[in-house]
Each structure stands twice: as structure tokens, then as C-alpha cells.
Amino acid sequence: MMSSSSSPDRSFHNFCLLFLNFISFPTFLCCSFIQAPYGRHIRSGWGPTIPSWVSWFLMESPTVFFSLLIYPFGRHVSSLRSFSLLSVFLLHYIHRTIIYPLFRLHRNSNGSFPISVSLMAFTFNLLNSYVQIRWVSHYGDYEADEWFWERFLVGLVVFGFGMVVNVKSDLVLVGLKAQGGGYKIPRGGLFELISCPNYLGEIIEWLGWAIMTWSWAGVGFLLYTFSNLVPRAMGNHKWYLEKFKEEYPRNRKAVIPFLY
Ligand SMILES: NC(=O)c1ccc[n+]([C@@H]2O[C@H](COP(=O)([O-])OP(=O)(O)OC[C@H]3O[C@@H](n4cnc5c(N)ncnc54)[C@H](OP(=O)(O)O)[C@@H]3O)[C@@H](O)[C@H]2O)c1
Known part of the structure; x- marks a missing residue:
């Protein structure tokens, strides 16, 4: 990981960076018990x-x-x-x-x-x-950084893949809402495996960002996104099971295909 010298701004940036990296665990706990x-x-x-x-x-x-x-x-x-x-x-x-x-x-x-x-x-x-x-x-x-462009390209591919999954899934969900009649069971693509592909896509995007930036800043944001969205995906999944009961596909996981 790359680092860099000392000034009030540098100290403030370090403080914010530490804060970002340390709020993930409390965020995960909080979001697990209180849905936003x-x-x-x-x-x-x-x-x-x-x-x-x-x-x-x-x-x-x-x-x-x-x-x-x-x-x-x-x-x-x-x-x-x-x-x-x-x-x-x-x-x-x-x-x-x-x-x-x-x-x-x-x-x-x-x-x-x-x-x-x-x-x-x-x-x-x-x-x-x-x-x-x-x-x-x-x-x-x-x-x-002599490996910058190699890491940038790998990260960009990961980020791009995540963004396509995120945007496409959001389009499906907002499209379902537009049909009227309230919430429905989303179907097709990654929705057959997980309840919240939009969140998985977002997490993958920031994984790509962490690779591209090769920094604690990138890692902190990835951890935060994970800690924010995984508990929400669990909450959404539970909500789907309670709302749609037997109609909801039993093999669907919350956010990580086949696992979680
Ligand atoms: N980086 C982060 O930490 C972070 C945090 C939060 C969100 N985000 C991103 O922001 C975006 C939106 O997040 P979100 O939490 O609002 O997503 P969401 O709960 O999945 O909702 C997305 C949209 O689809 C509608 N919708 C969802 N499920 C539906 C269903 N089964 N039937 C019909 N309509 C449905 C929602 O309507 P309603 O609004 O009426 O429910 C909303 O308009 C996502 O891409 C997410 O990744 C990122």
C-alpha cells in the first residue's frame, strides 16, 4: 500500500482515513440490528x-x-x-x-x-x-508506481463488471416498481441466485476501486460498503421471505451466490 508527508491537512486526512477504516465494524453491527x-x-x-x-x-x-x-x-x-x-x-x-x-x-x-x-x-x-x-x-x-497501469486495468475490469451488475439490477427493480401494484418478486439473471444483485454489484465496484487505487482509502471504502450493504441485503432477503412466503424461490441467497 502506498503512503505519503506531514502537515495539518495530512494529519486531518490520516484521521479521516483511520475513521473510515474503523467505522466498518460498528456499521456492520448497527445495520444488522437497525435497518436504515x-x-x-x-x-x-x-x-x-x-x-x-x-x-x-x-x-x-x-x-x-x-x-x-x-x-x-x-x-x-x-x-x-x-x-x-x-x-x-x-x-x-x-x-x-x-x-x-x-x-x-x-x-x-x-x-x-x-x-x-x-x-x-x-x-x-x-x-x-x-x-x-x-x-x-x-x-x-x-x-x-511502476505497476500503476496494470493494477488500474485489472481494477477497471472488476469495477466495470460491478457497475454493469449494479445498474442493470437497479433498472430491473425500478422497472418493477413502475409497473404499479407494489413490490414484486424480481426474476431473471442474478436475481435467480440472490435477492440483491444491485448491492453485490456495488460491492464489486468498490473492490475494483480498491485494486485501482491500491490504497487504504480504497480498502476503507470497500469495507464500509460491504458493512453497509450486506446487512441490508440480509434484511431485504428476510423481508422477501416473509412477504412472499412459499412463492419466494427457496434456493435464492441474500447477496453472495450459493453462500450468503
Ligand atoms: N455504497 C453504499 O454504501 C450504498 C448504500 C445504499 C445504497 N447504495 C446503492 O444505491 C442503489 C439504491 O439502493 P436501495 O437500497 O434504494 O435499493 P433497493 O431497495 O433495491 O431499491 C431500488 C429501487 O427499486 C425499487 N424496488 C426494490 N425492490 C423492489 C421490488 N421487489 N419490487 C418493486 N420495486 C422494488 C425500490 O423502491 P422503494 O424505494 O420504494 O423501496 C427502489 O426504487 C443501489 O444501487 C445500491 O447499491 C449504495
């Missing part, structure tokens, strides 16, 4: 709500605007390597921040979302964008 109250798990007691497409747009927005704001202050701003990494990060987050919410709005998959949960996600996205993009643009010395 949005979508099918929404419930009262979490304060006022806003339309979910607005929430997705607002809470994910730091990943685009804050990333673009801090990148130019990096000492590697004109490095093709740093720019390639930034582009991959933005590829995911332009989709998540702009295209995905508009798609939900367009397909009428638009429930309500507690502002309190949005605010927590917004704060996490600020922290994570700072950790990832400050690393990529300033602290990670990719020009000195």
Missing part, C-alpha cells in the same frame, strides 16, 4: 421526509461537487493517472447523483425518505469524497 428506514424498511420515528429522488440527489451530491472542488488543489492535478482515477469515481457518482434519481422520478419509483437519514449519508459522502479524492489527487504518488 427508507424504501421497504421505512417506518415512523425518523422525522420529516422528502421525496426519495430528491434525497438521492442531495445526499450523493458531495461525491460530485466536493470531489470536483478539491481535485484541482492536489499536487498531481495534471497527472493522467490521478485524472483516470478521478474519472472512474465520477463515472459511478454522476450516475448515482444525477441519472439514478431522474430515472426513479421518471419511472415513478418515488417513495419518501427521512431527512435525518439523508443528512447522515450526506455527511458520510463528504468525508469519503475527501478521503478518496485527496488521496488520488495529492497524497498517493502514482507517478512513482
